């Protein structure tokens with residue numbers, strides 16, 4: 001009999017593993033799409049109050065500090081926050097959980113970022129809690145930017161041998177990685193969830209140890225609108241606005257808190 005496990009719990013363990021902490025503490029580079037979107041938003045968010053959720057080892061910290069010194073980064077994995085603090089001793093970085101932002105008052109930020117699909121680590125119910133908390137801490141018209149795995153991705157839920165491939169070095173390396181870690185996938189895949197709105201799948205990330213949320217662009221926009229956001233815009237992996245895309249593994253979203261009348 002299979003037990004029901006919460007992806008929120010499983011994934012927090014995954015992000016706390018030494019190899020994940022080391023990986024997320026190395027990078028300081030923005031993705032092309034992040035750079036393009038932050039450029040587009042720069043007039044709106046420069047010198048504003050910024051909250052960086054799921055800051056990990058601090059990949060985005062320097063870039064956001066360049067936009068505003070009024071910056072706070074949080075992550076629920078203390079080991080990652082410690083690494084981020086080592087890298088940016090003058091930044092305001094602390095342990096905090098996106099599901100419970102009570103440490104921050106209502107309408108206390110102009111811009112909230114949850115980068116690199118961190119939101120997808122939450123269980124479907126917890127994801128909605130996060131959207132409500134982000135909505136609460138944003139000022140009216142404040143901007144929420146995040147990325148999320150794309151359910152319309154052409155290789156959604158496909159192991160390498162079910163993809164179109166060439167026998168090049170990259171494919172062989174990925175194939176070997178998948179074969180080696182396949183026992184993890186067999187253990188985890190019974191916890192996968194498929195609904196009309198979203199899927200929670202055990203993909204190849206982190207040696208097949210996570211359960212990650214995938215959603216199509218239209219469903220994500222509907223979900224944001226139900227949480228009170230409007231002017232929701234999706235971007236592909238090159239930072240172009242999109243109404244749906246099969247070649248981006250994840251999409252970026254920018255949404256604004258509605259002005260309460």
Ligand SMILES: C[S@@+](CC[C@H](N)C(=O)[O-])C[C@H]1O[C@@H](n2cnc3c(N)ncnc32)[C@H](O)[C@@H]1O
Pocket residue numbers: 015024027053054055056057058059060074075076077080096097098099115116117118119121122
């Ligand atoms: C894929 S990693 C990205 C880390 C970093 N943003 C980066 O881009 O390198 C996702 C991050 O989200 C964090 N995270 C996931 N759920 C969270 C939650 N409920 N509250 C705070 N952080 C969370 C994880 O600990 C992890 O550091």
